[in-house]
Amino acid sequence: MTSLTSLPRLRLLPGPTPLQPAPRLSKAIGTEVWLKRDDLTGTGLGGNKIRALEYLAADALHRGCDCLVTGAGPQSNWAMLAALVARTCGLDPYLVYYGSSEEPAGNHALAELVGTDIRFTGSADRASVDGTLESVARELRGQGRRPYVLPRGGATALGSVGYVRAGLELVTQAMDAELEPESLWLATGSCGTHAGLLAAVRSLGSPFRVVGVTVSRPAAECAERVAALAHQSAGLLSLPTPESGDDLEIVDGYTGPGYGRSSPEGEEAARLVAETEGIFLDPVFGAKAMAALVDAARRGRLTGPAVFLVSGGAPTLLDPSRRQR
Incomplete structure (x- = not known):
């Protein structure tokens, strides 16, 4: 039986990435939010x-x-x-x-x-x-x-295993912090990160919802890819998989002008996070996912506590053409 400990792995992360409260952001949007800092993964400028x-x-x-x-x-x-x-x-x-x-x-x-x-x-x-x-x-x-x-x-089954590990890490951190998240939000692009997290929470009896905000593909295509990769990565690790995919959540409507281009809503959300928590979100992934979370909170559709995956991508902030591409 294959397990997380038996698969070959390079130790690129110095340790678990922080799970930290975002009190000023939470106050600004009226819902408790925590941040999983996968921008601090330790190699290069970090990132998921x-x-x-x-x-x-x-x-x-x-x-x-x-x-x-x-x-x-x-x-x-x-x-x-x-x-x-x-x-x-x-x-x-x-x-x-x-x-x-x-x-x-x-x-x-x-x-x-x-x-x-x-x-x-x-x-x-x-x-x-x-x-x-x-x-x-x-x-x-x-x-x-x-x-x-x-x-x-x-985005392969083996690549998604990295986020099976991250999902288990997050659950442990939440327990240590006496935190019971209602949901985990992230940007869903190539779908491997979302799939690994979904496989992890399923293996633990779904302690919280995993909500992906599509930033590049149609929602239906994302759902198909996440479902397939979650099933494959779970199979690779001999983890249980549900008979239905009712727990697969994809939020659409926040891609703005399209993949690789920033959106007004995303820029506003990124500015809010920078001003309240001193954390930069990349314009084409994290910022758009945060825009969806902020919008849900302000419309009264977000129940806290919610965790947001900060996935990195800081170098894109230094691309002078990012708004025109």
């Missing part, structure tokens, strides 16, 4: 993807790979952290970005800083990354290399 990379990079090394190939957009926190982790554990990083070459800033600049081989697809379609990943992998295999290929966001 480090949890997935603990297992994915370990698997790459276990399989004898010598390079890592993945991709997304130039401001992807996933892509930058994947390149950084690959470099630090002896794998050569290769990134595929959709779009055309641009002046490096934010995450793109940080990926270049660690000597990443970066390719652009020339197409604005995010899906153009997928086929190009396989092309790069074939090229590398032709050179005698052993690439480890990962999809956008690292």
